[in-house]
Amino acid sequence: MDNFSNTQTVRKQVIATRGGVVAAQHRRAAEVGAAVLEAGGDAVDAAVAVSFAIGVVEPWMSGPAAGGCMTLWRADTGQAQVVDYGMRAPLALNPADYPLAQDGRSADLFPWPRVVNDRNQQGATAVAVPGVVAGMALAHGRHGRLPWRDLVLPAAALAEQGMIADWYSGLLTASTAKALSLDPDAARMFLDDGLFAIVEGWTATTQRHLDQKAMARTLQQLAAEGADAFYRGGIAEALVRDVQAKGGCLSLDDLAGYRAEWAEPLAIAYRGGRIHAPPGLTGGPTLAAALALLNEGPPPPPGGPGAASSLATARALHAAFDARLRGMGDHDSPRAPGCTTHFSIVDRHGNMAAVTQTLLSIFGSRVVSPSTGLLLNNGILWFDPEPGKPNSLAPGKRCLANYCPVVGEAADGRRFALGASGGRKILGSVLQLASFLVDHGMDLEGAFHQPRFDISNNQRQLLADQALPAAVQAALAAEFTVTPVRRQPHPYAFACPAGVLRHSGWNTGCTEIASPWGDAVAERLPG
Template identity: 70%
Template sequence: MIDNFSHTQVVRKTVIATEGGVVASQHKRAAQVGAAVLAAGGDAVDAAVATSFALGVVEPWMSGVAAGGCMVLWRADEQRARVVDYGMRSPRALDPADYPLTADGRSSDLFPWRAVVDDRNVQGATAVAVPGVVAGMALAHASYGRKPWRELVTPAVGLAEEGLLADWYSGLVIASAAKPLSQDPDAAAMFLDDGRWPIVGAWNGSADRHLDQKVLARSLRQIAEEGPRALYQGSLAQALVRDVRAKGGCLGEDDLAAYQAEWAEPLAVPYRGGTVYAAPGLTGGPTYAHALQMLERELGDPGGAPDAHAYRALARSLDAAFRARLSDMGDQDAPQAPGCTTHFSVVDRHGNLCAVTQTLLSIFGSRVVSPSTGVLLNNGIMWFDPEPGKPNSLAPGKRVLANYCPVVGVAADGRRFALGASGGRKILGAVLQLSSFLMAHGMSLEQAFHQPRIDVSGGGQVTADASLPREVFSALALELPTTAARRVVFPYAFACPAGVLRDGQRNMGCTEIMSPWGDAVHEANAP
């Protein structure tokens, strides 16, 4: 392949074992917040709540209080896995007729649906769905939290009052969406200079710059002091609905008041003498289970490190699972869509695990900010096919079909792990490969995260890490058309995972090696 990048540069992340708890997150400061909760005696769920709210501030284009998602837990005392489902819903007042199809063309964002007039399902307040992340965190906390709710949300308030520190990486991410952000005055005010350019710090380091998130800080303080229902009932909910409606959306106070997160029984998928637990229903879990079961048959004796046969088995299993998903569940998103989600994983000193994935859907969601609350809004309506008569067609009061795939696993050797990733449809393949690297090939967590990966996500082709040996490319080409891609900082050709692992009494974590912000933080290293 021809490009401008170095062939000799090596990027690594170090995995260190500890008897204390660990949080692995796509942003270091959010991981530090969660690790501090563990250091203060909090449960893994307490750390998950604190990390979730912190991520909504320091990685606002991926998550936040307007997000939806899913948590898979392993409870050491109960010796079982559980799932909290807090996916988004379409508003009850939504009318599919308000999303007329254009005469021709496809949507320019994540999903190649038929295009809607003015991209009403993609951009702006008309794309906003009912958020679930606050309700999801509250449900998990009510069962397993040890620390007061206010104590867990308050660190995010402080981060928002300070504002996200702008650097070269935040500037790069904002630049990727600067044009659509400029179309909403409130989003432009938060993320852009002069309504056009990404806010970045001084290149020579002489002066720090921060995003202005003070209005968001006030909303987070209200959620901290009044409790999680503040987002769904009361003055904060009313202000959020008022702003969405003023910008043309149909979100109603009744939508927020009626929203409930739910407990669900996980899918238990046997693999290599162990079990992986995944989310059921309208997530990536069923497709992951299909692929993992097929992989066990296709792989045979895995031997040592993944070889050409192993990668071909991975490609075949993922291709078959995605073909079934596309025909049965109606998920038709574009294989090369950019990552637009966040994932973090937690393990505490008692062996409780949390794998948590949450999203605004597109990067920066609807690219609309609620001025009264400072909340960047989701564009969950885009998850639905705007064409009627399909398995996932747009309708009022309907659950969305999402790609997130958090899992917890118990390997045959007794090791336990929590994994997940961001990256749209690329998520599933990354989680599948990491699970197999750990369970079939006996890799350490550090080895698994550094091992080159492939992506097969329904487009009838393979994207393979350019560092893989030639014989792997030859084997993959026998299965599907194969192209090479580098593992770079931005945009990600592959998903962006984060995971933790418990081996005996030792805990460890790792994040995507190319993520400049992602890190695993031990409770002993918490601020």
């Protein structure tokens, strides 16, 4: 039961182009990436520019103090590649500093036992070693065509102007205002009078902007001095000083010792095509397990997803999540999805990038470094605070993440890059979208407008888009507890995907249709 219209429809237009396309969770970041493609940049150049730009205009999701993963397709070599730049626990982290409370569970993303004073999710004690800058630098060093400086400065210009505070940013900020008010620097950046979300009246036609000038200076320094400034230079010194002053243990040695890594992607044969996913402590192995289960069954009948194919997908996801929970240390979680960003890019030559980045919780640790203007992650929340578990807290340990950026191709030669934000909801979204494209032959517009479901809590509970046909909902309800929900911008019942597709030299892009900011932007071609 809700208050919303049943006759309103929401659609996003998908237009094919011979030029490159950037699909991102924020239109202005996508425009920055499209301008890089117009200037002759590679898909990786555009990814670097979008990564830094989206950290300005969607700061509660990502930023230089975040972590993530990138899956690439190189048209010249016909090979996929992965850049892993996930977060790590600081070397000085002491699990004893995160004592368990007498009772209760975490009120955030994971139902871990609650830690005294929420030290693993809120404040500087929750900050892990960030990897975004190192990941972008590693990819750019191998594939970049344009100077690093030219890719970072557009983000600095956006920060100098300040993010536009509109109704959507006001809604997201209001949901976390109490937590943000506990850190004076976060309150100063995001709140009015240190208490209230920054938003104009409901009839206002004027605009307000966040004060991100400190972040602009950091990005200008990063543009001029390169990634080393973040890990070994002046930015590193300022960041460590601020985190330690607020009680965290991040050190100069943590930053200097951090390395992003190239990784061999998982190559998953599927229905005459192939999907490349990240390996290791990501959603990739779980996606591979679900696709393998689907591959064992018969191909779906012609037409769109019906009752039988939807039920097969739900069964595969349920089984894959069950294996993940038992073997990788994740937990059952019916809570809100992680606050992440995803963008997908294809350039005019067919090179692709699928990139997912995250601060983990919305607004990360809810702490701002005043010297750098950066909102900090709360990556320590990824670890189980209870000792003796597969994913328990430990110094220097890599975080187990849910992100799953993929590139793939269908049997008919169509190639795509996909990913999503949304914590554990990401896997189901990526799997279903890939199935829509590969199994059902949909174009990108059809796939993104197709209703989906989510079964990520592993308790045989399934959230179904109420727009799914009655026969599909009935088939799912025969084996799972189905709750029909509305697809809307807040809260997200499903993940928030972005994707691009290439076929016969034509490129398209699309983002989650319920997202008011997400958009696909094409480069402007000469003439």
